[in-house]
Amino acid sequence: MTTREFNFDGLVGPSHNYAGLSFGNVASFNNVKSASNPRQAALQGLAKMRALAERGFAQGVLPPQARPNFRLLRSLGFTGSDADVLARACKESPVILASAYSASSMWTANAATVSPSRDTLDGRVHFTPANLNNKLHRSHEHVQSGRALRAIFRDERHFAVHDALPATPAFGDEGAANHTRLAREHGADAVELFVYGRVEFDPAAPAPKRYPARQTLEASEAIARLHGLQEARTVFVQQNPEVIDQGVFHNDVIAVGNADVLFYHELAFADEQGALFSIRQALDGVGAELRPIRVDAGQVSLADAVQSYLFNSQLLTKADGKMALVIPRECEENAAVAAYLQGLVAGGGPVDELIHFDLRQSMRNGGGPACLRLRVALTDEEAAAMHGGVVMTDELYRTLVAWVEKHYRDRLAPQDLADPALAIEIAAALEELERLLGLPGLYDLA
Numbered sequence: 157m158t159t160r161e162f163n164f165d166g167l168v169g170p171s172h173n174y175a176g177l178s179f180g181n182v183a184s185f186n187n188v189k190s191a192s193n194p195r196q197a198a199l200q201g202l203a204k205m206r207a208l209a210e211r212g213f214a215q216g217v218l219p220p221q222a223r224p225n226f227r228l229l230r231s232l233g234f235t236g237s238d239a240d241v242l243a244r245a246c247k248e249s250p251v252i253l254a255s256a257y258s259a260s261s262m263w264t265a266n267a268a269t270v271s272p273s274r275d276t277l278d279g280r281v282h283f284t285p286a287n288l289n290n291k292l293h294r295s296h297e298h299v300q301s302g303r304a305l306r307a308i309f310r311d312e313r314h315f316a317v318h319d320a321l322p323a324t325p326a327f328g329d330e331g332a333a334n335h336t337r338l339a340r341e342h343g344a345d346a347v348e349l350f351v352y353g354r355v356e357f358d359p360a361a362p363a364p365k366r367y368p369a370r371q372t373l374e375a376s377e378a379i380a381r382l383h384g385l386q387e388a389r390t391v392f393v394q395q396n397p398e399v400i401d402q403g404v405f406h407n408d409v410i411a412v413g414n415a416d417v418l419f420y421h422e423l424a425f426a427d428e429q430g431a432l433f434s435i436r437q438a439l440d441g442v443g444a445e446l447r448p449i450r451v452d453a454g455q456v457s458l459a460d461a462v463q464s465y466l467f468n469s470q471l472l473t474k475a476d477g478k479m480a481l482v483i484p485r486e487c488e489e490n491a492a493v494a495a496y497l498q499g500l501v502a503g504g505g506p507v508d509e510l511i512h513f514d515l516r517q518s519m520r521n522g523g524g525p526a527c528l529r530l531r532v533a534l535t536d537e538e539a540a541a542m543h544g545g546v547v548m549t550d551e552l553y554r555t556l557v558a559w560v561e562k563h564y565r566d567r568l569a570p571q572d573l574a575d576p577a578l579a580i581e582i583a584a585a586l587e588e589l590e591r592l593l594g595l596p597g598l599y600d601l602a
């Protein structure tokens with residue numbers, strides 16, 4: 157039986173906007189209050205999905221969430237009709253309104269942590285939606301993330317979708333953005349690597365000073381328990397707090413792994429040698445050997461890595477066993493990064509191809525190719541058991557492009573969030589999307 161890695165990309169929602177909500181995420185802060193183009197954002201994301209599907213990579217799509225989240229607004233005391241709720245929130249707290257409208261669920265690397273069936277005690281694929289409790293605008297995603305995952309992976313013989321961890325700072329969880337699976341190949345025994353930013357119950361452990369560490373060790377450990385992972389095949393490593401303070405708000409901004417390759421910046425981990433030792437030791441137990449690709453600060457500075465999102469790339473295994481690196485266009489525009497990449501693909505190592513995409517709309521909020529996708533390795537039997545309507549095909553691509561062109565605005569400025577017509581437009585769009593994806597009841601629109 158073969159196992160393939162599906163990449164589930166988030167379909168960018170109709171309310172994609174720049175609200176500057178993510179303290180510690182440099183791009184989100186720099187673009188605050190500029191106008192976005194939700195239509196272009198969605199089309200850019202779909203173009204990536206289609207191109208990778210056409211190349212033979214298994215590609216799925218995760219639907220956007222219903223926005224604004226009226227439940228959130230009402231729970232915070234904004235009452236009356238929907239139009240009243242929007243008007244009051246806009247007047248009294250535009251930041252809460254923007255949080256209720258955020259399209260941030262597009263970054264599906266933060267939707268959940270996923271453990272393939274090969275790794276888990278009960279032989280099912282396990283998902284834990286991330287509570288994302290460090291940021292208000294992301295903290296309400298997990299309810300719908302769980303609902304969508306349960307709708308797509310509904311067969312309980314194969315899949316287990318847990319509830320998010322308790323939404324308290326001790327269990328801050330940002331999902332797969334801080335999680336990597338290392339193995340000889342997708343179908344082989346694997347090591348799951350969890351990278352955390354701080355330790356709640358050990359005040360002496362290092363932590364960033366300027367920006368928040370969103371993932372805790374305690375959260376990572378809880379997920380490993382929930383998923384039934386084996387201790388000898390699970391590694392917990394601390395992210396370098398200094399890089400968090402320079403804008404590396406998730407580990408996937410500074411490292412990416414695929415199969416037995418770990419592509420990372422020398423400053424990624426608090427203790428690089430210790431991290432490599434633990435990973436190698438665990439991999440040894442599954443008969444695999446790490447192939448590290450280490451980038452030092454002399455080749456690419458941390459600032460260039462954060463600006464270009466070099467490490468927020470997708471590393472994909474091709475049919476011939478070599479790997480392609482899926483990068484944002486910003487990598488080609490940054491001279492140091494572009495030069496590094498030329499050397500990388502010419503060097504005879506595991507990566508021999510670059511595939512670049514224009515993801516500017518998402519990048520301006522700090523989300524690159526890797527942020528936009530959730531990896532789910534599935535056996536053929538599991539793939540057949542999931543809901544097939546979310547697998548990217550040429551036909552689905554054309555259907556979704558037409559849907560975006562029909563429903564999305566091409567300009568959204570912060571003040572537009574106060575327009576009650578926007579909420580009505582989005583509700584109509586999502587109602588149609590449920591049908592297009594064959595997922596009736598996907599949204600709890602009551």
Ligand SMILES: NCCC[C@H](NC(=O)CCC(=O)O)C(=O)O
Pocket residue numbers: 173174175176177178181184185258260263265266294333405406521522523524527
């Ligand atoms: N994995 C990439 C996540 C990017 C995301 N940006 C945002 O939420 C920005 C939203 C805004 O500022 O409007 C974040 O920081 O969690």
